Amino acid sequence: MQKEYTITVYTEDRIGITNRITIIFTRRRINITSLTTSETEIPGVYKFVITVLATRELLDKVVLQIERLIEIHRAFVHEEDEVVYQELALYKVSTKALSNGNIERLIRDNHARILTIAEDYFVIEKTGHQQELLDMLKKLEPYGLIEYTKSGRVAIVKWSRRFHEHLKNLGEKQMDNLPPGVTHPEANRSGISL
Incomplete structure (x- = not known):
């Protein structure tokens, strides 16, 4: 399935x-x-x-x-329960909505915030799961929504500690094997595998 x-x-x-x-x-x-x-x-x-x-x-x-x-x-x-994740959405809304006191309450109640205000529009930022972001989109439509965009998922795995320790050790060993005077960014540019 x-x-x-x-x-x-x-x-x-x-x-x-x-x-x-x-x-x-x-x-x-x-x-x-x-x-x-x-x-x-x-x-x-x-x-x-x-x-x-x-x-x-x-x-x-x-x-x-x-x-x-x-x-x-x-x-x-x-699986869904093995990761902690969030997505980020930005909503561009007509500044006319600011004259309606309900928009500020809507933003507060949905744990969002205003990022910027321009003459014709303002931008709201909200983080959450996909359904929360879509719910906010529907709530903002009556206020003169101009544009909406959403990021991809950002996630941290709940059980990844041992693997990250392995990667850190790998990175330290590879740094030890670099030629004298070569720093990490130079190693990437010169094709040395890290």
């Missing part, structure tokens, strides 16, 4: 790695609903957080295929 899963992929910072990962999903006809990448606390290691609708059996095969790529440290499939 298809359901929503979060996949985390820990990788080196290499040109083209996003394409190489996403093409694996495309070949298996899996639609990616969200994809974010960011640096981790470990220098030289990046984390992909990918959200998909698929079966667990199919995703286990995808993860094995992703791990065959040379730049990949590890990849994991997570």
Whole structure:
């Protein structure tokens, strides 16, 4: 049965790695609903957080295929209850709505905040799960909603401590093996694998 899963992929910072990962999903006809990448606390290691609708059996095969790529440290499939996650939404609303006192209460009651106010519009920021962000979208529509955009999922895995310790140790060992005078950023530019 298809359901929503979060996949985390820990990788080196290499040109083209996003394409190489996403093409694996495309070949298996899996639609990616969200994809974010960011640096981790470990220098030289990046984390992909990918959200998909698929079966667990199919995703286990995808993860094995992703791990065959040379730049990949590890990849994991997570059930909903194995991750703590949030998404971020921005809502652009007509400044005419500010004359209605209800909009400020709506923003407060939904734990959102105003980021900026311009002459014709203001921007509201809200974090939460996808349904919360969509609910806020519906509530703002009567106030003159102009634009809406949402980030992908940002997630922390509940059980990943030992793996992160392994990555830190790996990073320290690789830093010890660098030629004299070469710092980490230079190592990335010169093609030394970290």
